[in-house]
Amino acid sequence: MRPLFTLFWSFFKIGIFTFGGGYAMIPLIRREVIDRRGWIAERDFLDLLTLAQSAPGPISLNTSVFVGYKMRGYAGAVASILGVVVPSFVIILLIALLFADIRYNPLVDAAFKGMRPAVVALIVVPVISLARGMHPALYIVIALTAVAVWYLGWSPVWILAGAAAAGILHALYHLPKKKELINKKCEPDETERPPRKEEHR
């Protein structure tokens, strides 16, 4: 029970101190999981981040499942994910309970009128910084997606599925060339390895 509680507690702390979520929590996760607990190695952390970002869902949830499972199997994964979820669940529930009463308070209303355009600005900034590194031809895809979801009201789910399928087709089309390259690179390696092992013995 004890190690499960440690997992829960570590991710509870991560859950409670990460405002805004996402990339802001990476340094915190790193400190808790690598520096304090030594649960995973430094070089595995980068792999973990890549995985957590490529799987759907919030990065913090994905990271907690990965670390929890590595440490204590399925029970560990559940303990860790609960650690991330419980703080935000409780806090938001309290806010939702109070919000109904204070919603029409003029002061609260004025504060939200100020925050709404601020939220939009916070969303626009990552669009620009993410798009900057992209191939110009992909700007058309970005624009078409934005218009389809915003103006035409298409569900992003279908566009995502279509884009994934297009990406896979593109990868399959280029696959034979890549495989040849990989095989060429791998062959000499494999012939070199056995003698090395013998040297160590």
Add this chain to the structure above:
Amino acid sequence: MILLQLFISYLKIGFFGFGGGYAMLSLIQNEVVMQHGWMSNAEFADIVAVSQITPGPIAINSATYVGYTVGSQAGGLWMGLLGALTATFAVCLPALTLMLLITRFFLKLRNNPIVEGAMQGMRPVVIGMIASAALLLIFPHGSDPGERNFIDAWSWLLFGGVFIGAWRKVNPIVLIVLSAAAGILIY
């Protein structure tokens, strides 16, 4: 059955939430504001603002909040709690199961050209989704004034100020709190 609808909506959001927090906004907005009409565009902006100044991922925050609001409208406090639990559980379920699968087949998936191809294909779409979330917040579909987030020149001024701040990597919590204070002063 409202709980089932909540469950399915948030399962979808959890399953297709590629690209992290901001990208999930568009999915949440599409399900919650456009498909089901559970909250208005302005309320959606409010929950995003609340998410920015409270701990935890936006997906979970919105699941708990929307689940509670929708549930309590249908049947009071307990129904609200049940709704919050249902939506939060649903949004976590795909992350839990998919990450377990990925962790078990960790090495096989790494550098797999098909997985990488899918990721590459989704990347521009995810950016477009974030853009659409912003566009919908600026230009909502309905003409109802309660839907609007930009009500006057002050709104645009605040937008510009926060944009510059966020571009220069000022902490978003600071920006949200400052804009709330500005809102109180202005309105």
